[in-house]
Amino acid sequence: MTQKKANARPALAQGDSTEAKLLDAGMALFGELGFKATTTRMIADRAGANIGSIAYYFGNKRGLYLAIAEHIGQHLKEKLGIAQLFAEAPPADELSPVLALELLNQLANKMIDLFACDREAEKWLMVIMREQVNPTEAFEHLYKNAFLQVHSTLSFLISRLMKRSAEEDEVLMETHFLVGRIVFLLVGKTPLLRRLGQTGGYSEETVVLAKGVMARHLRQLVN
Amino acid sequence: MTQKKANARPALAQGDSTEAKLLDAGMALFGELGFKATTTRMIADRAGANIGSIAYYFGNKRGLYLAIAEHIGQHLKEKLGIAQLFAEAPPADELSPVLALELLNQLANKMIDLFACDREAEKWLMVIMREQVNPTEAFEHLYKNAFLQVHSTLSFLISRLMKRSAEEDEVLMETHFLVGRIVFLLVGKTPLLRRLGQTGGYSEETVVLAKGVMARHLRQLVN
DNA sequence: TATCATTAATCAATTGATTAAATTCTGGTT
DNA sequence: AACCAGAATTTAATCAATTGATTAATGATA
Numbered sequence: 001m002t003q004k005k006a007n008a009r010p011a012l013a014q015g016d017s018t019e020a021k022l023l024d025a026g027m028a029l030f031g032e033l034g035f036k037a038t039t040t041r042m043i044a045d046r047a048g049a050n051i052g053s054i055a056y057y058f059g060n061k062r063g064l065y066l067a068i069a070e071h072i073g074q075h076l077k078e079k080l081g082i083a084q085l086f087a088e089a090p091p092a093d094e095l096s097p098v099l100a101l102e103l104l105n106q107l108a109n110k111m112i113d114l115f116a117c118d119r120e121a122e123k124w125l126m127v128i129m130r131e132q133v134n135p136t137e138a139f140e141h142l143y144k145n146a147f148l149q150v151h152s153t154l155s156f157l158i159s160r161l162m163k164r165s166a167e168e169d170e171v172l173m174e175t176h177f178l179v180g181r182i183v184f185l186l187v188g189k190t191p192l193l194r195r196l197g198q199t200g201g202y203s204e205e206t207v208v209l210a211k212g213v214m215a216r217h218l219r220q221l222v223n
Numbered sequence: 224m225t226q227k228k229a230n231a232r233p234a235l236a237q238g239d240s241t242e243a244k245l246l247d248a249g250m251a252l253f254g255e256l257g258f259k260a261t262t263t264r265m266i267a268d269r270a271g272a273n274i275g276s277i278a279y280y281f282g283n284k285r286g287l288y289l290a291i292a293e294h295i296g297q298h299l300k301e302k303l304g305i306a307q308l309f310a311e312a313p314p315a316d317e318l319s320p321v322l323a324l325e326l327l328n329q330l331a332n333k334m335i336d337l338f339a340c341d342r343e344a345e346k347w348l349m350v351i352m353r354e355q356v357n358p359t360e361a362f363e364h365l366y367k368n369a370f371l372q373v374h375s376t377l378s379f380l381i382s383r384l385m386k387r388s389a390e391e392d393e394v395l396m397e398t399h400f401l402v403g404r405i406v407f408l409l410v411g412k413t414p415l416l417r418r419l420g421q422t423g424g425y426s427e428e429t430v431v432l433a434k435g436v437m438a439r440h441l442r443q444l445v446n
Numbered sequence: 447t448a449t450c451a452t453t454a455a456t457c458a459a460t461t462g463a464t465t466a467a468a469t470t471c472t473g474g475t476t
Numbered sequence: 477a478a479c480c481a482g483a484a485t486t487t488a489a490t491c492a493a494t495t496g497a498t499t500a501a502t503g504a505t506a
Contacts, residue, residue, distance in 0.1 A: 180407025
């Protein structure tokens with residue numbers, strides 16, 4: 001029996017506590033290697049902690065994974081600032097196509113920066129993506145708190161742009177295609193860098209190019 | 224020492240031989256679960272073969288994986304019929320934008336069918352994608368014989384469409400965005416089906432919709 | 447002192463690999 | 477056809493290494 005703390009974890013493990021270091025290490029490793037290929041020893045080593053501490057704080061390996069999934073939704077929303085986006089915008093029913101395009105461009109650019117450049121976010125973005133491809137226990141949470149948040153925000157803006165209803169399949173498909181283009185900057189990073197003759201990571205010019213091409217695509221949604 | 228056959232395998236293991244069944248089973252499992260999460264016992268069970276036969280035919284688990292990677296390039300080229308595409312087309316330097324658009328639409332539609340509907344191809348498509356995300360020994364082969372084949376064919380057609388050089392970064396980015404949209408039909412299948420309120424797989428109408436939206440996007444490349 | 451936290455050691459289960467024996471297949475000879 | 481020797485293939489059992497989990501002892505903290 002583990003009498004330990006089990007539940008009732010302090011709101012959001014902060015700083016350099018063992019618990020926080022395990023979450024960070026796990027996020028990086030699960031994102032890079034996936035759940036099965038990541039061993040508890042790797043996590044403990046990377047966190048500079050003992051293997052036993054995983055059980056102490058999270059029950060077991062899967063418990064740590066689920067705890068990580070719960071954090072990711074917050075990370076994503078903070079990074080993209082979806083909340084602020086609407087705070088400054090007018091009420092939904094009087095959002096002009098012009099302003100919708102402007103907001104859509106802002107959000108797309110933020111997403112491109114995140115998926116293409118943010119070396120730290122890269123890790124947990126991959127956790128989200130892996131979970132969409134091979135859903136496990138954590139899928140529901142990540143879908144609802146991460147994927148759907150972004151997807152529905154985008155489809156709302158696109159619906160205003162196209163002067164359609166946000167529930168139409170065509171709007172959803174456009175949204176999915178939009179997300180696919182950006183996601184593939186991360187998922188297909190290795191082959192694209194090859195194609196571009198670059199090494200290491202995307203150059204500043206490449207990111208600008210991606211945003212430019214994306215902006216043109218978005219503009220053409222209005223017609 | 225294993226004096227067995229080692230190299231010199233009969234061109235392409237056919238039919239219901241143990242070797243072919245191991246390749247099939249491995250393709251499905253590696254594609255679904257990834258290399259690490261797939262055990263040799265799973266493969267043997269699914270193939271209705273003995274665990275030892277993996278070593279007998281392929282040396283070890285990794286050998287089977289690499290053998291599978293070598294088959295995938297052929298599968299892909301057959302399914303997309305890239306060879307035929309150009310057999311019927313005029314020489315490269317006199318390919319009009321109109322015809323390029325037509326060929327591009329054909330290829331894109333074939334890819335959509337493959338990524339969205341082909342339950343059998345789904346497995347080894349995922350092997351290709353996994354390898355682009357987390358390159359291993361098999362990356363070089365799959366990139367050169369699968370990914371690059373498709374990517375360079377698409378970028379050539381797009382370059383004709385945009386009246387640009389096929390080496391320009393903007394053409395490569397358009398190509399990558401095109402591939403990303405289609406790949407995400409597979410990678411993001413679970414969340415998109417949710418969004419569309421469908422279960423199981425894409426409906427016929429959804430596939431038609433995807434092709435229609437894609438066709439509009441391609442048309443807009445001409446401007 | 448009593449709770450919280452960390453550590454090292456150990457356990458059972460799983461995994462990829464190996465082996466030797468058993469079985470099937472093949473070509474050549476009578 | 478019948479037979480057989482040798483190769484090819486399949487099988488069951490076993491091995492060492494790795495893995496997630498557990499435990500009891502120790503250290504730190506309030």
